[in-house]
Every structure is written in C-alpha cells, then in structure tokens.
Amino acid sequence: MSAPLVQARDLAKTFDVSPPWLNRVLEGKPRLLLNAVDGVSFEIEKGKTLALVGESGCGKSTVARLLVGLYEPTRGDLVFDGADAHAVFKTSQGKDLRRRIQMIFQDPYASLNPRWTVEDIVGEPLQEHGLISDAGERKARVGELLKSVGLAAQDMTKFPHQFSGGQRQRISIARALATEPEFLVCDEPTSALDVSVQAQVLNIMKDLQRQRGLTYLFISHNLAVVRHVSDQVGVMYLGRIVELADKHALFGNPRHPYTRMLLDAIPKMHDTGRARTPVQGEVPNPLNPPGGCTFNPRCPHANERCRTERPKLLEIAGVRVACHAVEEGRI
Template sequence: MTEKLVEIKNLKQYFKVGKGYVKAVDGVSFDIYRGETLGLVGESGSGKSTTGRSVIRLYDATDGEVLFEGKNVHGKMSRKNLLEFNRKMQMIFQDPYASLNPRLTVGDIIAEGIDIHRLASSKEERMNKVHELLETVGLNREHANRYPHEFSGGQRQRIGIARALAVEPEFIIADEPISALDVSIQAQVVNLMKKLQAEKGLTYLFIAHDLSMVKYISDRIAVMYRGKIMELAESDELYRNPMHPYTKSLLSAIPLPDPDYERNRTRHTYDPSMHQYGPDETPELREVTPGHFVSCSEREYEQLKKETIS
C-alpha cells in the first residue's frame, strides 16, 4: 500500500452551540491507501461519523484539508468536477430503514446515481445494470419492482450497498453500516463488503464502535476519542500491542465466548485526567514503532519508546 487515495490533514469540524462551539472533530490527520480498509472506531460522540461526513462534503469543514486523489475536497469545484467527485466517493449509511426513499421502488433507488451521472444510454441498459447490481449484492432481479418496506434490515442494507456501487465508485465511506442489524446478519454484510472489495478494488473507510468486527474487516485501525485520534496502527498490531490507555479500555470491554475468561476479565476504564501535561507539553500523534502512531506528549513518547525496546 503505497498510493494515498485520501489524505486528511488537520481536519476540524466545529458546531456552534449557544455562545460557544462543540469541537466534534479537532485536528484529525490520517491517510487512506488505495485498496485498503481503514477502520475508524470510538464511542458514541467521539466524532467518527462527523469525520466521515466531512470527508464526503456532507459538512463543510471548519478548517484543515481533505485531499482525494490529490485534490482538495472542500475547495471550489465546477459542476462537472463535483459530479465526478460524487461518483468516485460514495457513502453507506447507518440506518437501512431511513436511508431508502419509501416511495421509490428498489430499482429506482439503485438507479438514481445511474440517472444522475448518465451511465445508461437506454431504459433497457439501465434495467440491466440494476438487475446486475441486485445479483451482485445477493438479491434477486425480481426485487427491483418492490418497495423498501417489503425487505428485512439486512436486505435493505444490501440495497444501500447496491445503490453505492451503481456509479462504480473508487472509495466508499461505510458509516456504522451494521450497527442497526441483527448480529446474525452483521457478518453477512461485512463478508459481502470484503468480497466486493476484492472483486472491484474498492477502498473503504469503515466507521464503527464494535472493535471486534472492525478488526475482521480492516487493514489498519484508527481509534478516536473526543474529536481526536488516540492511536493508529495495523489491525493485528493494535490488538496485540495497544499503547494508549483509551485503546486498552476499548479492548478490555470486548466479550469473548469463554466463561473462564469472562469471569476473570479485568475491565480498564479511561480517565483523561491521568495525563498530566505541563504548559509546554502538547499531545500529538507520534510514530512510536513503524506504522504505529499514538497520541502522546514528548515525555510520554520517550517512555513508550523505552517500553517497546525493553
């Protein structure tokens, strides 16, 4: 993974509340490489969904840059360039019930992007594309004439994936795509996404609060807390060797199907006040070992370096 598809540099997203501001995203920086899945995890309110929506321009960034294929997403774009951007970057939303227009047939929902971007030269080609997309996500072509309320949650999320795929995107932001689904259906949707990624060379930003599922689908994981990235590393490395106390607290909360382990499991709680910073100390994302970044001060960084050597 050497080609950067998305570069996020010091992204800030502040919302005015009363006389002050809520810093939903507060100086976030990371890259996403072509063909990989970057998992973005954190508790509710950590800013992970706001980050995803800022990347795809659903929110205008307060500050910072989002570069897609080297071009600033939040810069001025001509209508043609904006259409091209919207085609290359798509989003799968959290709620498969609310994200589909109940008045449209499934065929028309999936074909919306095809129509906007004029990707079909005739009604027949349009319908053929819809049927092909339905079969790609494990549904039947006959489903094109039905309405969203006739489908289960898992089927509706498959329809949402088909809609995103319709415009042949390069990058998909999946915002908590499985959190509203039954546990039995979650693995099916994630397996489908992995299969489509392998077949179509897709790049994902996979946003979730379930670390165990994120590990399964992600090449790298970024852990977010109160608008900032606390830790970023390859998936296996993060699980094997978490360095930030907040990451340790998230990992300690994951249940395992082992009664003995569960009886003796120690839960770690994270308290931000455990970090005592002097007036000249500023925590920032630092590379402790190759590819493993941790939010820490210079003093904490030196301590982490010593621990990794020992």
C-alpha cells in the same frame, strides 16, 4: 510507493450550537462552539480499509460526512487522488468526484425512500450522473447490481418495507456501487443489524472489495467487526485520533491507555476465569473538554503534563500515538 488514494490533513469541524442571539443578549450567555472533529489526519492506500473506532459522540460520523462533502471542514483539507477534494466539490468537476466517492449510511430504515421502488432507488445514481439514459439498460444494470449484493433481480419491483434490515442494507450497498466508485465511506453499516446478518453483509463488502479493488473508510464502535474488515485502525476520542496503527499491531500490542481500556472491555473466549474490565469513567462534555490531553480525567497514567499540554500524534515504534506517557516511556 504510489501516493495514498485518500489523505486527510488536520481536518476539523466546529459547529455553532449557541442559543438564539436574543436569548444570549437577555441572559448574558456566550456563544457555544462544539469541536466535533479537531485535527484528524490519516491516509488510506488504494484497495485498503481504514477503520475508525471510538465511543459514541467522538466525531466518527462527522469525519465520514467531511470525506464525502456533506460538511465543509472548518480547518484542514482532504486530498483524493492527488486533488483537493473540497475545492473540486465546488467546481463543475464536483459531480465526477462525487461519482468516485460514495457513502453507505448507518440506518437502512432511514436512508431508503419508502415511496420508491428498489429499481428507482438503485437506478437514481445512474440517471443523476448520466451513466445510463435508456430505461431498458438501466433496468438490466439495476438487476446486475442487486445480484452482486446477494439479492434477486426480481426484487427491483418491491418497496423498502417489504425487506428485512439486512436486505435493506444490501440495497443501500447496491445503490452506492451504482456509480462504480473507488472509495466507499461506510458509517456503521452493520450496527442496526442482527449479528448473523452483520456477518453476511460484511462478507459481501469484503468480496466486493476484492473484486473491484475498492478502498474503504469503515466506521464502527464494534471492535470485533473492525478486526474482521480492517487493514489499519484509528482510535478516536473527543474529535481526535489518539492511536493509528496496523490492525495486528493495535490488537496485539495497544499503546494508548484508551485503546487498552476499549480492548479490556471485550469478552475473551479463552480468559473465562478473568473478570472483564469495564470502560472506566464517562466521556467529558464536548462543549467543555478538559485541558491538555482530553483523556486525562479517565487515565491511570495521567500526570501534570497530561493535564496542561495537549499531546501530538507522534510515530513511536511504527505506531502513531498521542500520549505523553507512551512518549516518556512510562507505559
């Protein structure tokens, strides 16, 4: 078997959210460090989709920004196509690597420059990376890219405010595809859209993946969307992956109590007589996470070991799961 295209190894990102130095001195307060991502590891094979799911604030978007080089990791490394990506980003080859890794952002209203026409927006990567210098060729290429995402070539003369949210996200996808990338990081690309428009955008992304052999990291909090697009699913909680499994294994037989809690909260079409189980408790303050397993205050299976010892992500029956209860066979 060939090596995975993308390998994240113990990726971590810590932010210093302390008050200013003078305030800390006068008020006698310590520095505050936020571990947004705390030791995340996964692999994505070429042409496949890994989805990351979890509640808001669990570190999904920080992982996305680490993968495209917008953030530098505090610890760990990212291997892309056999090379250390963050080391390459700092060299003269960094631009070539950025061409191969692109990102689709969450908010189509914030990620497009309102003063630029669609031709300028989609054509900018072509110009920036020196792929097409001739203006006529660039215009023709922008028209092809717009057609590939279900828009018309004539739309290139318009401005972003003349489009709906779903159309804007298609423009974002066309811009991401301009450099012919191999790996797309999709940070909740459909969360700001209506349900019917979500389906259209997701179908376009799946078609593009089949046609171009694209590899996706797909970030979402919507498990129905994840079920539709992913091959593998990683469940995140407070900056860590607590379960990583094949899509069918995760939805058919979830192992981690948090994964079970998330799936129990989804309305089932056939279980009309059964009451939905709401997600219990609240996510702890990430500035002061619980000791041991960070999920233990909300977990019905927690014992003393869970409160004192941090579980490792172990492979158990083909599924990677970080849970003492699963490891000991208590659930």
